[in-house]
Amino acid sequence: MYQFSSRLKSFSFALMVLGILGIGYGFFSAPKTEADVEAILKEQEAHHGGGHHDTHAEATHEGASHNEHAKTEEHASHDATTHEVKDTLKHEVAHAVDTTSLALDTTAVAVAPVVNNNGDNDLVVNKHHKVHVDHDAEHKEHVSHVFHQLQNKPWSALYVACIFFMLIAVGALAFYAIQWASQAGWSPILFRVMEGVSSYLLPGSIIFFILLLAAAFHFGHNGLFVWMDPEVVKHDHLIQGKSGFLNVPFFLIRAIVFLVGWNLYRYISRKNSIKLDQTKDLSFFKKNYKAAATFLVFFIVSESIMSWDWIMSVDPHWYSTLFGWYVFASFFVSGITVITLITIYLKNKGLLPDVNKSHLHDLAKFMFGISVFWTYLWFSQFMLIWYSDIPEEVTYFVTRIEKYNLPFFGMVVMNFVFPLLILMNADFKRLNWVVVMAGIVILSGHYIDFFNMIMPATVGDQWFIGASEIGSVLFFAGLFIFVVFTALTKAPLESEGNPYIEESKHFHY
């Protein structure tokens, strides 16, 4: 039996305490009133004057002449063509770029970013027609917009970390189910580790559901999902059209069905697996086989809808058909990576004597392969949208490339280029330190992936990886370590009753 080492336990508690402090600070320092936001904006202007964005902001705030602003706009873009393309994108729907009517253009430019982040296409069009909006109203709107973004920031940080760690457990559970359904001969020796990682699913999904409730009932200015705000829906035809699917009761019912379904499989499978060990009765093996096959069918449907609900709906005007697969690849590879890291940790403590280099090699191959699979989906989604450049789709990437340039492209390096070059070599896949290093980069990369999926819609250009983001990650990492290693102490680390266990012990690649 595995004993939870006291050092690791205190480490996980330290992470949780630090995390709570960070989260608390994030909520505490979020602006309470719009007057706070005015002060913050003033300070930002003072800090970096001259940048393209700031000229822009200044023009909006101080109500400087539109023509001046227009000139800056034009000078900033390097040539006419890109200018035109960029502009069209920025203005979203039906905003023909007309260089002769620059003044008209500029107002829209000034307003567009303000409304953009709500993903409010219709508003843009509306505003566009009201060229003579007075500057005070405009300024107010901007301030209230930034106010909402800054209030969303600690919630979003919490949400991203929460869903990331919960989905790691789901990814490990899916991997585990695949091992059962495919009757893999190499992996039964790692079943306890996989069950340990997926044990985080229950606490993780409870916290996650509470966060969904907080969003649904707008607890503490939580505005993660704009479609949950009746004021927004009232003026938004696109969301109105989707309200048959995107409405709070149905959303919460779906969330319950998915979370209960996944937890139920995890519970049944774990129970049968322990019974199989104790009784050596193969009927439990068959039960688990059938449970895994059934779960995988349920999982792929629920996973797809889950990704629309919990991730894609923060941008309720945007849709992508392969999004479910993309999200799946992201947390699947993270789940496998965590299984690998914990296996290496336990192996180094001498607790998994029958796990050999070939098991490590196989896990690393999965990390490598699924990383490339993730990249394939990332690129397919990006390239199809970039290529056709349809305004209603492309805004999603325009915001990310303009405002999240480093995280957006940095994660491709972390999730693709780095593992590709490091884990391609067969000898490297057998070295603990190489796999651990690659694993840490992959996990950080996929956290940024989730960050990129949520943040641009909720906090827009007010993003920053600060106290609340790091605090949230630390808190959930600590909780994850605590739950997973507690679960590992509940049963012997190597399963015995599995008919493939001998093959797995002598697995050699």
Next chain:
Amino acid sequence: MSNKVVHAIYNDDDILLDAVKKTKAAHHHIEEIYTPFPVHGLDKAMGLAGTRIAICAFLFGITGLCIYASLLKFIMIEDWPQDIGGKPSMAFYQNMPAFVPVMFEGTVFFAAHLMVITFYMRSKLWPFKQAENPDVRTTDDHFLMEVGVHGNEEELVSFFKNTGAVEVKVIDKH
């Protein structure tokens, strides 16, 4: 000088692997082993060096990537930077997503084909090549180990008889 070799023929791959280990232990030099199918662990038992063909493939892949990237850069960006459907052909990186499918396929194409050709060249395989089969049965159900004769021939023959060979022959090889 006549160059004599022993041909020890086996009819089971387990016995063959065992015989290889014994032969290595007795320090007889194994010239060649003919098998009808890949025998798992045979290369390790013989002490053959690992293949480097994967490294070749990696380098070929990089070559392919460079060739296709520069091809596209020259044609689409430098030689005739035409506006085709609004695609930004001002700089390579701006239009790169459109080139990725080609660069990917080019990488795979070069890595795969050049690796196969390297394999053919290194293992001296080509159409109309004279087959080097010492015994036709080795393509069906027999395994043949060829060991050079240095010193006592009788002793060597009896050694191989003891390793479980179904047939041991001494052959003059030219």
